[in-house]
Amino acid sequence: MPRMLDVSDDVRAEIGDEEADRLLAGENAPGSYDCTSCRTPGNTEQERTSTVLFVGQETAVLAFAHATCVPSQVVPVSEEQLRGAVRSITAEDIAPPAPGPPVADTQAVLGVTSGVVLVGGEARPALVVEPTEPIARPGTGGPGDDFLPLLTEQGFLPVYDLGRPPAPIPGWSVLLAAGQLHAVLMPAAGGPPVAWWQAHQPMPVSEGWQAALGRSQQVLVYAAPAGTIGTQPREDQLRVALDRAAARGALVGAAMPLAGT
Numbered sequence: 001m002p003r004m005l006d007v008s009d010d011v012r013a014e015i016g017d018e019e020a021d022r023l024l025a026g027e028n029a030p031g032s033y034d035c036t037s038c039r040t041p042g043n044t045e046q047e048r049t050s051t052v053l054f055v056g057q058e059t060a061v062l063a064f065a066h067a068t069c070v071p072s073q074v075v076p077v078s079e080e081q082l083r084g085a086v087r088s089i090t091a092e093d094i095a096p097p098a099p100g101p102p103v104a105d106t107q108a109v110l111g112v113t114s115g116v117v118l119v120g121g122e123a124r125p126a127l128v129v130e131p132t133e134p135i136a137r138p139g140t141g142g143p144g145d146d147f148l149p150l151l152t153e154q155g156f157l158p159v160y161d162l163g164r165p166p167a168p169i170p171g172w173s174v175l176l177a178a179g180q181l182h183a184v185l186m187p188a189a190g191g192p193p194v195a196w197w198q199a200h201q202p203m204p205v206s207e208g209w210q211a212a213l214g215r216s217q218q219v220l221v222y223a224a225p226a227g228t229i230g231t232q233p234r235e236d237q238l239r240v241a242l243d244r245a246a247a248r249g250a251l252v253g254a255a256m257p258l259a260g261t
Contacts, residue, residue, distance in 0.1 A: 002024065002025060002026050003023065003024060003025075003026045003029045003044040003045060003049065004044055004045065004046070004047060004048050004049055005023055005024055005029055005044055005049050005050075005051055005072075006048060006049065006050045006051065006067055006071070006072040007020045007023060007024065007051050007072055008050075008051070008071065008072035008073055008074075010053075010072075010073060010074045011051050011052075011053045011072050011073065011074055014053050014055060014060065014074055015053065015062070023051065026044075026045075029044050029064075030044060030064065031043060031044060031045055032044075033049070033064040034178065034179070035064070035065045035066045035069055035179070036052055036063035036064060036065045036070075036176075036177050036178055036179070040066075040179075040210075042064065042065070042066050044064065047066065047067070048066075048067035048068070049064050049065070049066065049067060050064065050065045050066070050067045050069075050070055050071055050072040050073070051063075051064060051072045052064065052065050052070060052072065052073055052075060053073075053074045053075065054075050054177065055074055055075065055076055056076075063177065063178070068214070069214055070258055075175070075259045076192035076193065109131065109132045109133075110129055110130070110131055110132075110197045111129070111130050111131070111132060112127055112128070112129050112181075112184075112197060112199075112203070113127070113128045113130075113229075113231075113232070113238065114126070114127055114128075114181065114203070114205045114206070114209055115128065115209070115235045115238045115239075116206070116208050116209055116212050116235055117162065117220065117235070117238075117239060117242070118239070119162060119163065119164065119165050119220065120163055120164060120165070122215075122216070123208070123212045123215075124165060124212055124216055124218070124220050125205075125209045125210075125212040125213040125216065125218075125219050125220065126219065126220040126221070126222060127174070127181075127184070127219060127220070127221045127222070128222050128223075128224070128229055128238065128242065129184075129197065129221065129222070129223040129224075130223070130224050130225070130226060130227075130228060130229045130230075131147055131225070131226045132226060133226050134147070134225065134226050135147035135150065135225075135226070137149075137150065145225050145226065147223070147225050147226070148223070148224075148225060148250070148252050151223055151252050152252060154169070154172075154186065155169040155170065155172070155254065156169065156223065156252040156253060156254045157252060157253065157254065158249065158251070158252055159222060159246050159251040159252060159253040160246050160247075160249070160251075161246065162239070162242055162243055162246055165218075165220055165255055166220060166221075166222070166252075166253030166254050166255050167254065167255060168218070168254065168255045168256070168257075169254035169255070169256060170187070171186065171187030171193065172184070172185065172186050172187065172193075172196075172221075172254060172256045173185045173193065173256050173257050173258060173259040174219045174221070174256050174257070174258055174259065175195075175258070175259040176205075176213075176258055176259070177202070178202070179204070179205070179210060180199075180202035180203060180204050180205065181199055181202065181203040181204075181205055182198070182199055182202055182203075183195040183196075183197060183198040183199065183259075184196050184197045184198075184221065184256070185259055193259070213258075217257065217258070218255045218256065218257055219255070219256050219257075219258075220253060220254075220255055220256075221253060221254050221255075221256055222242060222251055222252070222253040223251070223252050223253070224242075224245045224250055224251050224252075225250055228241075228245045228248075228250050228251075229241045229242065229245060
């Protein structure tokens with residue numbers, strides 16, 4: 001039975017005309033699926049569905065999403081990210097997390113917290129990034145904290161009022177697969193995006209977060225120096241900590257689409 005599939009030109013170029021035609025004819029496409037973006041059920045026989053191809057250096061994984069969540073697209077990812085996506089989709093066991101990658105020449109690890117933030121009366125999905133230790137500029141080895149200056153050089157802007165969303169940042173995106181957070185990607189000169197932050201195992205996000213993402217199609221990413229936000233058990237407490245950081249001039253932010261959009 002034919003499926004209500006959207007296969008973009010980029011996806012068709014990767015999988016070939018023959019495979020694309022088989023998908024559209026219903027030979028290789030599932031009837032029901034879990035949306036790779038919002039993780040809620042979908043049906044290719046009853047609603048428009050996007051084909052999303054995650055492409056690594058050696059392998060590729062074809063996933064499906066509601067057309068209202070993300071368009072059909074090719075998403076370049078690293079092999080490690082792709083293996084994480086496969087594990088989360090197939091529910092295989094995931095190894096315990098390893099120490100995180102440093103940013104600049106320090107032993108700091110980037111901690112990431114997801115939460116829904118009320119911005120201009122609208123619930124928006126947000127990620128809050130805070131290193132565990134001060135970040136020194138590469139090559140300096142000094143005791144200072146250059147985390148925010150380094151981010152502003154990449155295009156992040158200071159946030160003084162959480163009542164307004166931060167501006168979009170070109171080339172950056174958030175990689176979400178199977179309803180779980182995998183990475184924040186940044187542009188790389190002359191190549192596909194690379195991971196600025198990568199989860200050691202896919203990070204689940206709440207249903208409220210996913211619903212807010214479905215409405216806005218953007219993730220608000222806020223960043224603060226080490227020791228500014230801390231671990232907040234509730235979203236209202238997270239908002240209070242963000243407001244305090246903004247009032248102190250210790251918060252930067254950017255709005256990012258999902259990877260590939």
